[in-house]
Amino acid sequence: MERRMSRAGLQQKKKTMWDMEPAADKSLARSTDTVLYRVHSEWRDVSFQAQASEADTAAYGEVLGQKKTVRESPEWRALDMGRMNITTVPPQLSRFGFLVELSLNKNFLQEIAPEICRLERLRVLDVSENMIKNIPPEICKLVALRSFVANDNMIRTLPPEMGGLWRLEKLVLDGNPLEDSLKTLYHERGATETVRYVREHLLITVEPPERVWHYIETAEKTLPHLTLFSHNILGNTFTSSQIYGYVPSWALEWERRKDLLLAEILHQYADIACLQEVETFHYDSFFLPALEKHCNYSGCFIPKTRSKTLHFADRHNVDGCATFFRKDKYRLLKTYYVEFNKLAKRKTSQCDDMYQRITTKQNVALILLLEETTGGNTFLCGNVHLHWDPECKDVKLVQSILFLEELERIRESTNPAFVVVLxxxxxxxDSGVYSLFATGHVDPAHPDFLGFKYNPYTQRGFNHNFGFKNTYSNAKELPFSCFSADFKGKIDYIWYSSRRLVVTGLLGPLSQEYMSKTVGLPNIYLPSDHIHLVAELSLKPGHAATPGATEEQT
Structure with a gap:
């Protein structure tokens, strides 16, 4: 067996090899579907393979400091910067978000730079034979990483955050002065088990700073009227370790998460709380009794449509929408249960797209007609959970239209003072659903219909006059409402009648610094992959003193 070279000898050999290497060898051969590039250590002279396209050259111009645009080229996904005598990684590297493989081996790096941790598509990272002492906690952001080669460095331990790299299949740490317990674990159990052990036993996420409440200044004097709370709580059925592999298994257990979810609701103590993905058994056995006891809430619940097709004993795992309201402030006048597939069946024959694509979905919504115990205003509160699949934009758009049609039918018969939908x-x-709620119109040729025929909507379009506005458009919007390892975006909203109501307060986002070190949600402090939204709304002047006035009378 070849004896391992000393650190000093290794670095001297590295320097000698670089000095002797001819210029023609400073580019690497093309692999099966990837072109690798070797770049000069001073970032001035580059030798490209003959196969490199003009697009490749343009992309690399950004790294060289030239005024050219980085673009994603299908020709290359890997970058080799090994044996270049570099001591730091240039910040421009973070702009190469399309990289899948990165080699930084046989250099003089003392750290894994933050720029590397922003390459979220990276699957292979080789930092072997450097002088790295610590692996930064930000490495957890490399959620696609499959192979991490870090042999022959000066690493003694692994950061707890590394437990979030649940897709890691290859971990090479040989030749490092590892702590005895880690060395034993690594050699006896291998890469996957080492990462799993770190995740299950060492991954102690820092508690997030409390979210800041933002008061919204209005030109008119208003009185606080109602606070709204909305949260997709992540149904227990969906907490698969295959999806949320970056979370310790014990942190996904319902017995732990339910207490965190309840604590969030109690802390905000909103007038109305709308929850999605609440399982039938959890509503009956936990949420309703707990919120009645601690908040004097009353509640209503609708499970997804498939619940009706199951044996009674099997219905308890079916999730749905639950709406809770303070009994000291509101009286429930009527509950409307909305099943989208049932609404679709009224408009369809079995041979059209409405039947094939909408009636097969199980999504539901709740609409409550509430009356103030003091003041006498009545209003409608909707709680909606649309279809999940990002490829089914048409389904979500049609479900929204069906919901708004039903909401309009109810409004005509009840004459509420205002309407809110959470x-x-x-x-x-940028979706058709958002545009429909915000503008009151969807064009019959809207691309989110995906070319399917949903008559009459794809013939004449659809309009509504609710005058909805998104609460979080009144201030700096949340950067996301859902954050997992594979998705980050705004998909949860609180809509309100802007002709009658004004936003006076909002719960702000999670700390940006905190989230920069987080793989995704949930974690041991935040029990869902969604964050809860909270908004305070007030009646505009002139409306608070006119009980029974409707939107049409404004």
Whole structure:
């Protein structure tokens, strides 16, 4: 067996090899579907393979400091910067977000730079034969990483955050002065078990700073009227370790998460709380009795449609929407249960797209007609959970139209003072769903219909006059409402009647610094992959003193 070279000898050999290497060898051969590039240590002279395209050259111009645009090229996904005598990684590297493989082996690096931890598509990282002492906690952001080679460095331990790299299949730490317990674990159990052990036993996430409440200044004097709370709580059925492998298994257990979820609701103590993905058994046995006891809430619940097709004993795991309200402030006048597939069946024959794509989905919504115990205003509160699949934009858009049609039918018969709609819309701000709620219109040729025929909507479009506005558009919007290892975006909203109401306060986002070191949610402090939204709304002047006035009378 070849004896391992000393650190000093290794670095001297590295320097000698670089000095002797001819310029023609400073580019690497093309692999099966990837072109690798070797770049000069001073970032001035580059030798490209003959196969490199003009697009490749343009992309690399950014690293060289030239005024060219980085673009993702299908020709290359890997970068080799090994044996270049570099001591630091240039910050421009973070712009190469399309990189899948990165080699920094046989250099003089003393740390894994933050720039590397921003390459979230990286699957292979080789930092072997350097002088690295510590692995930064930000490495948890490399959620796609499959192979991490870090042999022959000066690493003694692994950061707890490394437990979040649940996709890691290859971990090479040979030739490091590892602590005895870690060395034994690594040699006896291998890479996957080492990472799993770190995740299960050492991953202690820092508690997030409390979210800041933002008061919204208004030009008119208003009185606080109602606070709204919305949260997709992550149903227990969906907490698969295959999806949330970056979370310790014990942190996904319902007995732990339910107390955190309850604590969030109690802390905010909103007038109305709308929850999504609440399982039937958890509503009956936990949420309703707990919130009645601690908050004097009353509640309503609707499970997804498939609950009706199951044996009674099997219904307890079916999730749905739950709405709770303070009994000291509101009286429940009527509950409307909305099943989207049932609404779709009224408009369809078995041979059209409405039947094939909408009636097969199980999504539901709740609409409550509430009356103030003091003041006498009545209003409608909707709780919505649209279809989840990002490829089914048409389904979500049609479900939204069906919901708004039903909401309009109820409004005509009840004459509420205002309307609010909360929930998980599974739709980004550039979607047809968001545009429909915000503008009151969807064009018949909207691309989110995906070319399917949903008559009459794809013939004449659809309009509504609720005058909805997104509460978080009144201030700096949340950067996300859902944050997992594979998705980050705004898909949860609180909509309100802007002709009658004004936003006076909002719960702000999670700390940006905290989230920069987080793989995704949930974690041991935050029990869902969604964050809860909270908004305070007030009636505009002139409306608070006119009980029974409707939106049409404004």
């Amino acid at each position: 929930g998980d819309f599974n739709s980004l701000p």
